[in-house]
Amino acid sequence: MIGLGLRLAVSGGREAIVRLAVLAAAVAVGTGMLLVTLAGVNAVHAQNLRYSWLNSGVTSAATGPEAADPALWQIREDFFRGDPIARVDVAISGPDGPVLPGRTALPAPGEYVVSPALDRLLRTHPADQLRDRFPGRQTGVLGHDALPSPDSLIAVVGGTREQVSRIPGATEVTRMVTVSPDDCRDCRAGIGADGIVLTLSVVAAALLFPLLIFIGTATRLSAARREQRFAAMRLIGATPRQITQFAAAESAAAAAAGALAGLAVFFAARVGLARVPFTGDPFFLDDLSLSLLDWLVVTLGVPLAAALAARIALRRVRISPLGVARRVTPRPPRAWRVLPLLLALAELGYLVGHRPLTRNGQVLGYLGGIFGVMIGLMIAGSWLTMAGSRLLARRAQRPATLIAGRRLADNPRAGFRAVSGLMLALFVTSTATGVITTIVAERSGSPGAAGHDLVSVLMLPEFEGTPPGEIRLPSGLPAHLIRVNPDGGPETQHLPGLITCADLATIPDAGACPPGAQVAEVWPGLSGNPAEDPAWPASTWTPAQLATLKVINVVVPTDGTPAAIEHARTVLNTTFPYGRLPATDADYRHDWTRQLPQFQRLADVAIISSLVIAGCSLAVSVTGGLTERRRPFAMLRLTGVRLSELRRVVVLESAVPLLAVSVVAVGTGFLAAHFFLRSQMEYELHPPGTSYYVIVVAGLLAAIGVIASTMPLLNRMTGPAAARNE
Known part of the structure; x- marks a missing residue:
């Protein structure tokens, strides 16, 4: 059955090949993006763990073998041209003291060791600007194990016990801390890994939802023609299980090819991703690694999801072989579909004044709320499309407007499906822009x-x-x-x-x-x-x-x-x-001003990627819709409807749900951003800058352009030959 299913998958000529290629491309992009996100999360934790030894003098969470000769230890923050320098002053008391990662001993009085990035600065800048801060001579360079990032600026300076003891806060250290700053309450060095992982998770969700829509849209490409073919097979004796195997084999084959291509996407993006300072500093390339479980979940889970999408898309054929022929107008969506969206917004609103005290509670609360809003938008979208179509039909002054309004009202789910990816992209754009714009306005102003x-x-x-x-x-x-x-x-x-x-x-x-x-x-x-x-x-x-x-x-x-x-x-x-x-x-505001561009970069990645993926989904959906309706449109042309009127019908069928859900997505995005800012930071939402409106208008114009680009197909697909019965 699997072999026959693969033969059927490619026996439909160029149309079948295009469908498989589009599905494979969608899966490749989805697999690559998911692998990149998982690798980014792993890299954040790996980078944060290598900060641990810098906290050796400020926490009691030290682990590992204890040295016989303690050393005085104090870490302070210095700066050079806007970049922070971690300066650790140490004073040994004997030969058997604690040891830095990758080295055999701490610096003696009059000696210091630095990170490679700081070593380059010492060599390329005048001594009175940097080198004179470190007394004595440089005796080495810190290795990979002691560096959170290739660009980390670290200096470990040796002094006498009398000198280091005069630094307030200097403590005796007998072993190096190996506990991640995430698990250490009093650690001072490290990054807010939880917040960054939360941000990466939101970015992953922002990319995953449009990608799933893209995969589902590609799977449904030419669904009506396939349903007819499978229904005919049911009539000659094929069982529902065999039909399911045919559909699953077709989708799984394309998804497997896409998953393999997704690995290539990941490795191609990995080198560039290592240089993107999401945490404020770039990653080492080997930090962007994946566990065996990560590989299995993504490379097996994505093809399985595609096969499941195919099974759901063809569920009518499995129920009855006559279900395709006896098409009836589906029941219109009900107003209850708005309730999940309202409940998700209410959950985010409840967090204002009731912010969870634990980091796990915050992750669950905010991430669950954002996911809930996305799911709520997907559920409510068809009802919003139906409301817009009925308004369009009531205000119709031309035949094209009336036809478009009635067709959308008959099947608002199909009309919404075409623009659902773009709706989520606009929601992500509005939420990210609202949060970033407000944070920049509140925290980056010059105090004097x-x-x-x-x-x-x-x-x-x-x-x-x-x-x-x-x-x-x-x-x-x-x-x-x-x-x-x-x-x-x-x-x-x-x-x-x-x-x-x-x-x-x-x-x-x-x-x-x-x-x-x-x-x-x-x-x-x-x-x-x-x-x-x-x-x-x-x-x-x-x-x-x-x-x-x-x-x-x-x-x-x-x-x-x-x-x-x-x-x-x-x-x-x-x-x-x-x-x-x-x-x-x-300098005192430097940590925050360094993080703002990174969060802006994350938002830009999510926005641009979501818009691109949504545009691809829209193009595939409109093209697929034209393919499915070639015979009705051909019949309309035979009855005297001009081609220009059919073009207006196609544009209106896509533009009406696009505008209807765009208004809701933008407003919902700003409302979600407002709730998050009030709850987490007690900020009022600031209006976005010009760039936001440029992105939104450009996204909508690009969507209209995608729809217009399919118009040449209409003439070729609605000729007299397309009106024949098959």
């Missing part, structure tokens, strides 16, 4: 003009300050002191820092004092003052009194060039080696 040009070093302990006698200002830099405000505090209206107005006047774009004031209240980094009110609040303290107060920050104005900023940072680094390392206000 001086924030990018001032390099500051915050004295420790934070907001308690250092006695002025212990502060040695760096030579050659215009450094200014910000002192602790005794009147400030979390329960007062006063800012935590004080600076003389004479110093403030010499710092460009850092704000000003009110007229007549001698001392101003400021934030320690001189950032955060509203641009529309450049005057800082005045203080009652005098400059003489100010000189006796503890210092909480040292700020150095620069001309804003990278060379000047890094030189000032290096000088402050060597002058104040035991506190928080120098940074600009932009």
